[in-house]
Structure formats: structure tokens, C-alpha cells
Amino acid sequence: MRYPAWKYLLIIVVLIVSTLYALPSLYPDEPAVQISGAKAGTKIDQSILQKAEQILKSQNISSHDNSFTNNAALLRVNSTDAQLKAKEALRQLGDDYVVALNLAPTTPEWLQKIGAKPMKLGLDLRGGVHFLLEVDMDKAIAQRMDTSSTDLRRQFRDNNIKFNNLALNNNVITVQFANNDDRDAAMSFLRRNGNEFSQQAIATDTGPTLRLSYTDVRKQEIQSYAVNQNLTTLRNRINELGVAEALVQTQGNNRIVVELPGVQDTAEAKRVLGRTANLEFRLVSDQNDQYIDQMTGKYNGQPLPAGTEVFAYQSLDSGRQLLLNRNRILTGERVQNASSNLSTDTGGAEVNITLDNAGGKLMSDATRSAIGKRMAVLFIENKQKISYVTDPQTHAQTEVRTPYTESVVINAATVQQMLGSQFRITGLSSPQEASELALMLRSGALAAPMYFVEERVVGPSLGQENIDKGILSTEVGFILVAIWMIAFFRLFGLIANFALVVNLAMILAVMSLLGASLSLPGIAGIIITIGMAVDANVLICERIREEIKWGASPKQAIVAGYDRAYNTIIDSNLTTFIVAFILFAIGSGPIKSFAVTHMIGIVCSMFTSITVTRAIVQLVYGKRRNLTKLSI
Known part of the structure; x- marks a missing residue:
């Protein structure tokens, strides 16, 4: 009955680490x-x-x-x-x-210094926020149609297809031609380069006309892309926020559910998640000085020249405005990376931007001939105004949500040289604003606006009730298992119970170190682990009993019991671990929480049931020379 010294050392290290990193969980927030x-x-x-x-x-x-x-x-x-x-x-x-x-947090400072933190709790235990967001499908199609009209104008010119006018109205692109041959050439070009448009050739007073609208299949593709892209963007933004075990999933065809455990600052969550913001890079019109009063910075009210728009400059409250070209150089969708810092030149906040290859080419092509001109960064944000309409008969109030768009020029700088894939945006009001803008761009642009349909805060009082019930069920399960083990296996049962305590401490420590969140299904996984953790010791104890019945000495029975039960323990726990891993791989939300806790519990229970109990048995019986009976 020899037991290696390194295993004792390993057990001691594991006990110390488990105790230290499980202790913060005893200090509730x-x-x-x-x-x-x-x-x-x-x-x-x-x-x-x-x-x-x-x-x-x-x-x-x-x-x-x-x-x-x-x-x-x-x-x-x-x-x-x-x-x-x-x-x-x-x-x-x-x-x-x-x-x-x-x-x-109430964790003592000395524990915080070694990185020991309390285990994170899920939405149902700690509380948090629940959002239901709806994707604006009409806006998704309108945005994509706007992009298509701009691309179509450029493609026609690049391929020498003549047209008199191209306009977009109510998601229909209307192209006017000088003659039927030009219209036929355009229709043939569109058929060769994809079939996303349904074409309608008509005759009008202005000449041959072609009307283009998306096919039903194309609309479904755009809507599906909008939901999936927004889903990905939300997950990226949540990762930037550092929220663990968040739930982000679709509900129906156009809605997304977001649950953030532990985040009860709804203002921050809504500001970051629900902000449907994007950037557009445009050139300032050469006629800006003619239409914007240079003393007041305001638009003088004259009819705007074709192909230009007026926008607020730097803030809606300042009253200053700029005249921009309607054509966009590129949008925030081309941003590959973004980071915020303080400018070494001015000391103000700035955002460093890296574009993808296509975006870098668009930027260099646009700025090659724009040196000396000003380029503006237009920040576009889709919002909702919420009002209530009272029914005159029932006096019931109905919530009315009206979408609107805020567009503000946050920066307008002179192009000193041809720009490429990397440049910076300056003129931001604060480092916080720069950091938030960088987060938006870095996590990806939303493919379509989203609006909050439902907002619910799960308070900590409800979470505390769930915690109390979970702790009570865990205590009852532990006590019943402990009584059963002592009644059936005496000293060996008592040793198994000690290993069970170590097992629970290890589970808490591992989950704290991994940053995993504990929810009600996770508590269920711990309770099941309590029942399964002693299963290995039951096999070992029964095997030792059989060896004694077959005439083996007590020490021989102990060695044979552990050695011969080892393969069975490995097989049973491995198959259970595989099932838990499959649950984690294909499940979501509560299922993942249960699977994570169960997998950690299986690994910890194998260590405690085989290694820890074997070491204690060795300490109790190993040095007895005249051992004739075991307390089993």
C-alpha cells in the first residue's frame, strides 16, 4: 500500500487553490x-x-x-x-x-489581489436585463436598395451604358434612356450580372424607362441577412462589454432576444446594444461657402444644388451646418478595426480606423482627386420617439413608436494626401465618446435598425429567492447522500463525504477561474454531481467488500478495489462527459449552463473519488502492520 509523495503534494496544492478561489463565493454581493x-x-x-x-x-x-x-x-x-x-x-x-x-462586491481585498472573485451568477440568480429587439425589415430593404442604386449608376458608367436619369423612390429604381437600344443594353447587362431585380420596361413621356425592384427571393435574402448580421453584431458588442454567459438568439423572423446577467445598468446596455449607428464618409461640397453662412455657420435657405444635402455639424445643438455631396465614398461596413486614444498632436480624443481591402481602394480612389478638399465623417443614428395615444372611449393608452434618423457631421478635415486603408477621425467631444464609437465600428455595423420592443429588469430580490431555494436543495441532497454513505460504508463512507466537500469546493473554484455563470440549471447540475460523485466510491467500496469475501487481506482488498474499479469508473464518467459535451455543443442558454456545471463536476469528482479518497485511506490504514479488519 505505497502511495507516491507527488500525489500527496498535488492533493495539497489542489486543496489550497480550491479553498482560496472558492472562498469569495461565501462573500455575496x-x-x-x-x-x-x-x-x-x-x-x-x-x-x-x-x-x-x-x-x-x-x-x-x-x-x-x-x-x-x-x-x-x-x-x-x-x-x-x-x-x-x-x-x-x-x-x-x-x-x-x-x-x-x-x-x-464584498470580497476581501487580499483575495482580490490574487485574482479570486466570486462566482458569476446568471440572470435568474443575480438579476440582470432582458431585451426584446425588433429588426426594421422595411428599412433593411430600403438601405440595400439605396446602395444598389449607387452601385448601378457607377456600373452603367463603367460599362458605357448610356442613361439620362436614375432615381430611387419607394424602393423602386427608375432609369430613363434616350432610346430603346440603350434600355435593351441595360436590361441585357443586368441579366448577365445577377438576377436580383425584376425588370419592367415601360414607355413614358420622357422616353424609354426601366423600373427595377427586388425579387421576392432577393428580399428574403436581405431580411435573413439583416437578422443574422444584427445577431452577430450584438454578440460582438456584448463581448466588448465583457458580459459572460449572455443569451442572444432570434425569436420569430424579425426579433432578437438579449439577456445580460449581472448587468443592471440598463442605460449602458441600451446605449451600446440598441445604438443603430453607422458612419458615412462624404466630400464637403465645393459650393458649401455659397449656401452656408460663414459667420453663423447656418444654411441660408436657398434651393440646394442637385446632388447635395445639408447636415448638422458636430452637434444638433450647435446650429452649425455643412453642405455635403450626396454620393458616399464608403460606409462603416468597410471598417475592419477601430481603436480610440488621445491625439499626440492636439491632446483630444480620436479614433484610428482600419478599412478592409475594398474600403481602402474606394478611399484611395476618392481622395486621389480630392487633395485640398474637405472630407466629412457623417454619424447616422436611427432612433424612436415613443408617444402615447389615449382612446377617448376607453381612456386606454396605446404606445406609438415613431422611427426617425439623426445625422450629424462629427468631423470635417482637409485631405492633405491620398488616403488608404488606415486613417484617423478627430474632433470627438470626449474620450468616452471616442471609445464608444470605436466599439460600434469594431463590433460591426448593424445591417438594419433595431428598436426595443420589450425591456425587463430581473431584480436581485427574485434572484436571492432562487439562490436560497438552490442552496436548500443542495444542502438536502448533500445531507441525504452523506447519511446514506456513512450508514452503508462507515469510515469509507465518511472519507467519501470528505471528498464530496472537496469536490464542491473544486467546482466553485473552477467556475470562478473560468468566469462561468451559475444559474438554476447549473445548480441542478451540481445536485446531480453530488449524487454521481459518490458513485465511484460506491464501486470501489463494493469491490473491496468482494475482495475480502474472496479471501484477500484488508490491504490487498484496498489495492485491488481501487485498481480493478478504475476502468469501470473511467468508462462510466467518460460516457457521461460526452453526453454533457454534446448538450453544451448543441444547446443554448439553460442547457449550456447545466452542461458546463455537469462537465466540471464530472472531472472534479473523478479526481476526488479516486485520488483524494485513496490518499486518505493510505493515511488511515497504510502503516498498520497487523490490520485484520476494515470499517466498511
Whole structure:
């Protein structure tokens, strides 16, 4: 009955690490309220914190250990009831600030220094936010049709196909020609280069005309792409936010469900996820000075020249405007990477942009002949106005959502030389705004606008109730298994119970280190692991009993019990692990949570059931020379 010293050393190291990284889970987060800016550039300073403390004091709500984190103030309170009251009271701060429910960590500082953090909890345990977003399919088709009309105009010119006019109206492209031969040439060109348009040749007073609209198949492709692209973009943005175990999935044909566990600052989540923002790069019109008053910076009201548009410059409130060419050089879809920092020249915020190959070519072609001219960066954001209409008979209020678009020129700089795939945007109001814009571009552009249909916050009070029930069920399961093991296997059962405690500590430590979130299905996985963790020890104990019945000495029975039960334990746990892995691979949400916990539990239970119990048995019986009986 010899047992290698390195295995004892391994067990000691595992016990120490498991204990240290499982300890933070014994320090639950406490309720708190978070004050952040309604806009990314809003500053939160000591004066706001003091004002918030005075408001809470006037309402007899006590707070403690108040602090700043990531340009937000965090005020800790004593209970969830006080948390809800504090949120209502702090609305007095005004619309420039957002007050949200949050949870503050209580882990001791010495544990934080070694990277030990409490295990993350899922939406059903810790609380969080649930969003239901709807993709604007009509807008998706309209945006793609706008792009197609611009591409079509360029393709006709590149292939020497003559036309008098090309216009887009109500998702129909109307092309006018001088004669039927030019129209036939255009129709033949379109048939050779894809069949995405349904063509209608008509005769009008202005001459031969061709009407183009998307086919039904093409519309379905665009709509499917819009949902899938938005789904991918949302996942990228959530990864940028650092939210673990988030749920992002489609619901129906045009809706997306997003659940963010632990994120209770709904303002930040909505600002980043729901922001349907994009960039357009356009040249400032050569006639800008004729139509924009240079003293006031405002449009003088004259009829605009063809092919130009007027936009607000730098902010909607400034009143300044710029006259831009209608044709776009490129859009944010061509952005491959974006990062924010402070300019070494001006000290202001800037965003460094890297375009893909196609975008770099478009930029170089456009700026080759535009040296000395100004190029503008147009920031376009789709929003919704929410109003309520009261029925005069029933007096019931109906919510009405009206989409609208805000377009603001955030930068207009003179082109000094031909640009390529890399350049920078300056003139941003704050580092926070630059960081947020870089995040939008880096995570990918939304293929179509999305609007919030439903918003729900799962409060920590409901999560605490689920936690209490989960802990109770785990305790009951553990106690019943422990009693059964001691009753049937005596000292060996007691050793198995100790290994079970180590197993639970290892599961908590591994999940904390991996950053995995624990949810109700995860608790179910832990409870099943408790039952299965002793299965290996049951096999070992029964095998030792059989060896003793067959005449083996106690020490021989122990060695044979562990050695001969080993293959059976490996086989049974391996097959269970494979099933759990398949659940993780093809499942989503709750199924993944269950599978992750179950897989971690299987690996930990094999270590504790075979290695840890074998070491303890060796310590108890290994040095006894006249061993005649086992407590089994």
C-alpha cells in the first residue's frame, strides 16, 4: 500500500487553490445603486456623489462605502427594499443621469489581489436585463436598395451604358434612356450580372424607362441577412462589454432576444446594444461657402444644388451646418478595426480606423482627386420617439413608436494626401465618446435598425429567492447522500463525504477561474454531481467488500478495489462527459449552463473519488502492520 509523495503534494496544492478561489463565493454581493451619465461623455464627480448622499439622507436611507467605478458612482445600501427606495429617490438628480440597480462586491481585498472573485451568477440568480429587439425589415430593404442604386449608376458608367436619369423612390429604381437600344443594353447587362431585380420596361413621356425592384427571393435574402448580421453584431458588442454567459438568439423572423446577467445598468446596455449607428464618409461640397453662412455657420435657405444635402455639424445643438455631396465614398461596413486614444498632436480624443481591402481602394480612389478638399465623417443614428395615444372611449393608452434618423457631421478635415486603408477621425467631444464609437465600428455595423420592443429588469430580490431555494436543495441532497454513505460504508463512507466537500469546493473554484455563470440549471447540475460523485466510491467500496469475501487481506482488498474499479469508473464518467459535451455543443442558454456545471463536476469528482479518497485511506490504514479488519 505505497502511495507516491507527488500525489500527496498535488492533493495539497489542489486543496489550497480550491479553498482560496472558492472562498469569495461565501462573500455575496450586496445591493447598491449606480449613478451614470445619460450620455457617454457625461462626467460623474464628487459633487454628484455628495448630492446623492444628501438626497438619500433626506429620505432616511443609509448608504456606506460609496465609491467611483468606471465614471459611475456606486452607493451601497443595506437591503433590496432600501435599494428600490434609493433608486426612486435619486431620480431627483435629473435626466442627465441614469440611476440603476446594481450589486457591489464584498470580497476581501487580499483575495482580490490574487485574482479570486466570486462566482458569476446568471440572470435568474443575480438579476440582470432582458431585451426584446425588433429588426426594421422595411428599412433593411430600403438601405440595400439605396446602395444598389449607387452601385448601378457607377456600373452603367463603367460599362458605357448610356442613361439620362436614375432615381430611387419607394424602393423602386427608375432609369430613363434616350432610346430603346440603350434600355435593351441595360436590361441585357443586368441579366448577365445577377438576377436580383425584376425588370419592367415601360414607355413614358420622357422616353424609354426601366423600373427595377427586388425579387421576392432577393428580399428574403436581405431580411435573413439583416437578422443574422444584427445577431452577430450584438454578440460582438456584448463581448466588448465583457458580459459572460449572455443569451442572444432570434425569436420569430424579425426579433432578437438579449439577456445580460449581472448587468443592471440598463442605460449602458441600451446605449451600446440598441445604438443603430453607422458612419458615412462624404466630400464637403465645393459650393458649401455659397449656401452656408460663414459667420453663423447656418444654411441660408436657398434651393440646394442637385446632388447635395445639408447636415448638422458636430452637434444638433450647435446650429452649425455643412453642405455635403450626396454620393458616399464608403460606409462603416468597410471598417475592419477601430481603436480610440488621445491625439499626440492636439491632446483630444480620436479614433484610428482600419478599412478592409475594398474600403481602402474606394478611399484611395476618392481622395486621389480630392487633395485640398474637405472630407466629412457623417454619424447616422436611427432612433424612436415613443408617444402615447389615449382612446377617448376607453381612456386606454396605446404606445406609438415613431422611427426617425439623426445625422450629424462629427468631423470635417482637409485631405492633405491620398488616403488608404488606415486613417484617423478627430474632433470627438470626449474620450468616452471616442471609445464608444470605436466599439460600434469594431463590433460591426448593424445591417438594419433595431428598436426595443420589450425591456425587463430581473431584480436581485427574485434572484436571492432562487439562490436560497438552490442552496436548500443542495444542502438536502448533500445531507441525504452523506447519511446514506456513512450508514452503508462507515469510515469509507465518511472519507467519501470528505471528498464530496472537496469536490464542491473544486467546482466553485473552477467556475470562478473560468468566469462561468451559475444559474438554476447549473445548480441542478451540481445536485446531480453530488449524487454521481459518490458513485465511484460506491464501486470501489463494493469491490473491496468482494475482495475480502474472496479471501484477500484488508490491504490487498484496498489495492485491488481501487485498481480493478478504475476502468469501470473511467468508462462510466467518460460516457457521461460526452453526453454533457454534446448538450453544451448543441444547446443554448439553460442547457449550456447545466452542461458546463455537469462537465466540471464530472472531472472534479473523478479526481476526488479516486485520488483524494485513496490518499486518505493510505493515511488511515497504510502503516498498520497487523490490520485484520476494515470499517466498511
